[in-house]
Amino acid sequence: MADRTRFALVGTGNRGTTMWGRDLLAGWRPEVDLVGICDTNPLRAERARTMIGSNAPIYTDIETTLREAKPELVIVCTPDSTHDDIIIAALEAGCNVITEKPMTTTLEKIRRIRQAERRTGRRVDVSFNYRFAPTAHRLKSLLLDGAIGTLTSIDFHWYLDTLHGADYFRRWHAYAANSGSLFVHKATHHFDLLNWYVGADPESVSAFGQLRNYGAAGPFRGERCRTCPHADRCDYFFDITTDEFLETLYEDPSDLDGYVRDACVYREDIDIPDTMTANIRYENEVVVSYSLNTYMPIEGHHIAFNGTRGRIEIRQYERQPWETPKADEILLVHNFGGGVERISVPHAPGGHYGGDNLMRDVILRGAADPLGQRAGSRAGAMSVVTGIAAFQSARTGETVRIADLGGID
Structure with a gap:
C-alpha cells in the first residue's frame, strides 16, 4: 500500500x-x-x-x-x-x-x-494514552459541561502495587539522571491529566518526596535477583526465567550492554523517592492535592473534582485482591439537595481501558478529537515541567514557581 x-x-x-x-x-x-x-x-x-x-x-x-x-x-x-x-x-x-x-x-x-x-x-x-481512556473522556466532558459549577480543587492519588511499583526500582528509572525521578517519569501521566482536566497551566508546586521502602531503606541488597544470596527471604525477588517475554528480550542481550532486567530494588545508589506528595496551584486558581506511592497492595487511582455546585468522584481499580466490575462508576454529587448520579463507564478493549487503541486511531487514522485528547510537545513539556518543579521542591523544601524555571519556549 x-x-x-x-x-x-x-x-x-x-x-x-x-x-x-x-x-x-x-x-x-x-x-x-x-x-x-x-x-x-x-x-x-x-x-x-x-x-x-x-x-x-x-x-x-x-x-x-x-x-x-x-x-x-x-x-x-x-x-x-x-x-x-x-x-x-x-x-x-x-x-x-x-x-x-x-x-x-x-x-x-x-x-x-x-x-x-x-x-x-x-x-x-x-503518547499520553490515559487521556483517551473512556473514563477520562467522560470526566473531561462533565467538567466542560459545568456539571459541578466552577472547578475549585482536585484530590488525585495514584497507587502502584508491589509488582508495578517495584519494577521501576529494578530498571534504569531508579536514577534521576535517566528518568528525572518518578515525579517526571510516572507522574508525567498524572500531571498531564491534571493539566488537561483543569485547562490551565500550573503556577506553583510544593512537594515532598522520600525513599522509604526501596534503595538504601531496604534490609539487605545484592546485584540482581538472579544471583542474589537473599532470594529466599526477599519479598521483591523476581525470577525472570518465569517470564518468557522478558527473559528473551533482556537476559541474553544483557551480555552486550550490561543492562539487566532484575536489578536489586535495594541498590544503595538509587536516588529517586518512592513516596511522593505535591500541592499544585494553577493559573486559574484551581488547587490540587496529589500523591504517588509505589509499594501498595493495590493498583489504581482515586480522583475527585470539587466545584461550586458539587463533586465528581471515582475510584478506578487496576489490580487488587478482590473482584471489581468491568466498568468504572463515576459519582456525580450535587449540592443543595440535588442528590447523586451514578454514571457507569464500561472498560474498552485494549491497554489502558482502550486508551491505547483510541490514541493510535486519532494519531494514525485522523479520528475525531473534539476534546483535544491528542497531545503535542507543549502538553508534553508542561507535564515534565510540573514534575521538575515537584522534584526540585522535594529536594529543597521550597515552593517552586513555574515562571522562575525560565519558560519552555
Missing part, C-alpha cells in the same frame, strides 16, 4: 516491542509500514523484530536509521533522558515523531525539542 506511513521504531524495550511494534502492526497495518528498527543493543533488536513479526532492517544508531530507512515517522521508546537527541535528529530529517512519555527530562532538553519542532515544521506527538 503506497499510502502507508513509513515509520522507524527506536528503542526495543517492552513498550516499543509491544505497543508500538507488534500491536501497532496487528491493528494499524493499513496505515503504517515498519521500515527500520533501531536499538543500541542489536541482539535485543533482533529478538524484538521476531516478536513484532517484521523483517525490517536493524540499525544501532539514529543517523543511519534516518539515512537508510528514510522513514516519515519516528517512534521513540528509549530511556527518557535520550529522547531529545533522537527526536531532534528525526525532526531535522523531515520526520514527524511520536515519543513515549515523558517527552524528556530537563528544561534544556524541552527547549531544544520545541525549537527544533518550530524550525522544521514537523510535529511531535506525546
Whole structure:
C-alpha cells in the first residue's frame, strides 16, 4: 500500500516491542509500514523484530536509521533522558515523531525539542494514552459541561502495587539522571491529566518526596535477583526465567550492554523517592492535592473534582485482591439537595481501558478529537515541567514557581 506511513521504531524495550511494534502492526497495518528498527543493543533488536513479526532492517544508531530507512515517522521508546537527541535528529530529517512519555527530562532538553519542532515544521506527538481512556473522556466532558459549577480543587492519588511499583526500582528509572525521578517519569501521566482536566497551566508546586521502602531503606541488597544470596527471604525477588517475554528480550542481550532486567530494588545508589506528595496551584486558581506511592497492595487511582455546585468522584481499580466490575462508576454529587448520579463507564478493549487503541486511531487514522485528547510537545513539556518543579521542591523544601524555571519556549 503506497499510502502507508513509513515509520522507524527506536528503542526495543517492552513498550516499543509491544505497543508500538507488534500491536501497532496487528491493528494499524493499513496505515503504517515498519521500515527500520533501531536499538543500541542489536541482539535485543533482533529478538524484538521476531516478536513484532517484521523483517525490517536493524540499525544501532539514529543517523543511519534516518539515512537508510528514510522513514516519515519516528517512534521513540528509549530511556527518557535520550529522547531529545533522537527526536531532534528525526525532526531535522523531515520526520514527524511520536515519543513515549515523558517527552524528556530537563528544561534544556524541552527547549531544544520545541525549537527544533518550530524550525522544521514537523510535529511531535506525546503518547499520553490515559487521556483517551473512556473514563477520562467522560470526566473531561462533565467538567466542560459545568456539571459541578466552577472547578475549585482536585484530590488525585495514584497507587502502584508491589509488582508495578517495584519494577521501576529494578530498571534504569531508579536514577534521576535517566528518568528525572518518578515525579517526571510516572507522574508525567498524572500531571498531564491534571493539566488537561483543569485547562490551565500550573503556577506553583510544593512537594515532598522520600525513599522509604526501596534503595538504601531496604534490609539487605545484592546485584540482581538472579544471583542474589537473599532470594529466599526477599519479598521483591523476581525470577525472570518465569517470564518468557522478558527473559528473551533482556537476559541474553544483557551480555552486550550490561543492562539487566532484575536489578536489586535495594541498590544503595538509587536516588529517586518512592513516596511522593505535591500541592499544585494553577493559573486559574484551581488547587490540587496529589500523591504517588509505589509499594501498595493495590493498583489504581482515586480522583475527585470539587466545584461550586458539587463533586465528581471515582475510584478506578487496576489490580487488587478482590473482584471489581468491568466498568468504572463515576459519582456525580450535587449540592443543595440535588442528590447523586451514578454514571457507569464500561472498560474498552485494549491497554489502558482502550486508551491505547483510541490514541493510535486519532494519531494514525485522523479520528475525531473534539476534546483535544491528542497531545503535542507543549502538553508534553508542561507535564515534565510540573514534575521538575515537584522534584526540585522535594529536594529543597521550597515552593517552586513555574515562571522562575525560565519558560519552555
